[in-house]
Amino acid sequence: MSDSNTTYFTNPSTFILLGIPGLEAAHVWISIPFCAMYIIALLGNFTLLFIVKMEPSLHVPMYYFLCMLAITDLVLSTSTLPKTLSIFWFNSREISFSACLTQMFFIHMFIGVESGIFVAMAFDRYVAICHPLRCSIILTNSVVAKIGLAVVLRGFLLTIPSPILVGQWPYCRTNIISHSFCEQIAVVKLACTDISIINYSGLLLAFLVTGVDVSSITMSYTHILRAIFSLPTKDARLKTFGTCSSHLCVILAFYIPGLFSFITHRFSHNVPLYVHILLANMYLLVPPMLNPIIYGVRTKQIQNRLLGHVTHLN
Template identity: 70%
Template sequence: MSGTNTSEFTNPSTFILLGIPGMEAAHVWISIPFCAMYIIALLGNFAVLFIVKREPSLHEPMYYFLCMLAVTDLVLSTSIVPKTLSIFWFNSREIDFSACLTQLYFINSFAAMESGIFVAMAFDRYVAICDPLRHSTILTNRMVAKIGLAVVLRGSLIVLPYPLLASQWPYCRTNIIPHSYCKHISVVSLSCADFRVSSYYSVSVTFVVPSLDAFFIAVSYVHILRAIFRLHTKEARHKAFGTCGSHLFAILALYIPDLFSSLMQRIGHGVPLPVLILIANIYLLVPPMLHPIIYGVRTKQIRDKMLFLFTHKRR
């Protein structure tokens, strides 16, 4: 592979992922928290899926959306962690050109889907609290399926230009990616063509999609909070806050790392590259790990079923 650094090639057969440049000696140690977070994410999200499937009382829109979130988290974390760990443990740095484009597509499309699922969950909480008598007639199983399909299609289609455009560029600089996974901008920046179309489109999607989703979530919760404060009894307000608390914590677990990662990538020019790569990985690993923990702790139905699952005693 020594000649691939400088030789000209239109479509490289492979890319070389460096992991975390400058921290190669610490790769094994870094892999420990990465692996631990991934295992927690796998166990937690599979537990949520198992519990909701097994318990008929949880066959409601809120828990259907939670299952969608769990599947999204599983795909998102699995898109990066196995390859990253293979780099850290076995120095397996090569990745096929098509596999690299597939990885960047899955990462970005499922991140967009996850954001869309939170909008759907906010809408569910809005209807449940602001118009509870019509909740079962508005959010029928058919409507939940349509919302889920819309979320999947939006995430799939809006990110589709990423790999399509990246596959068209000639690559004549290098096939070495100074990252632990195929981040979109890290791939297209290796092109010797004018890749500004890809860059501008990526920045637009990165800004517009989360901003619009955050706006719709904020509008929903303004109405939700107004409805909660109009409730007459403290017990009713506490119960209403409880049903929304887990959702709000899960939203923060997604958007705060996302915002921090985006800010560091754009204004953190003095930040060392290893730190930026660690932040980019943590942004994709922390939410899938935290979401089942948040819902397990904050949602009584799931908490009780998880306790029963692990202790075999009903609480």
């Protein structure tokens, strides 16, 4: 890079987020569904946490993991959407270098944490259905806490190298990020150095973490389905499968949009940039919005407690 007009920044003080390039005129209109989804996510997940906290009968592993999922969803959506809305509404495009790296870290860490929680929830369902008499012995509160800690530590340790490395790189020519938040690939493209280590390590981690987690979930549900189909009556099979249906729905709501977004971003170079950005935003918004709705609709214990609180308030 010998061009005399090139400016290098070891650590640029700020980055400029463009929002959704190509759809600037529609930013205000796009903000309406984004804001609505965010509000639903906040209300749904806080309501879920409140119900579980207030009802001692729900203080069991399944609902502890559900609370972990709700907290993770709140962090994921809040890590990006307030800044995105400030771009859409107030044209507040600046973000400090450290805040950008922090945002990037939280996004990737809690995506990994959410994937790990799904594995833990699948294990909980496996124990509850395949070993019901030993469930209280296997999944004690101590074991649940250790699983939660392990999931968070895994997410932290796998994610922390990237922002540290990216934070040490030199940047040149521009500090403008063509995105609505500090998405890792959009940020590293601005660096004046070889970024292949981030690209390859990101792909490797994505395949390893997702591969291990999806394989673990698949193994758990293979045993669960075998146990369900061995039950003597159709009603028993349907009732037992119903206890897993909510979990299966939220798994699909998380992995399918994520896989679609990943494939289009990495391999579909003819897809317009604004499509990539919209998909990335939806991936961080749709699961946090849908998860409490799915559990609220599919889980009678939550429905009954919620209706009880509403009736009591009236």
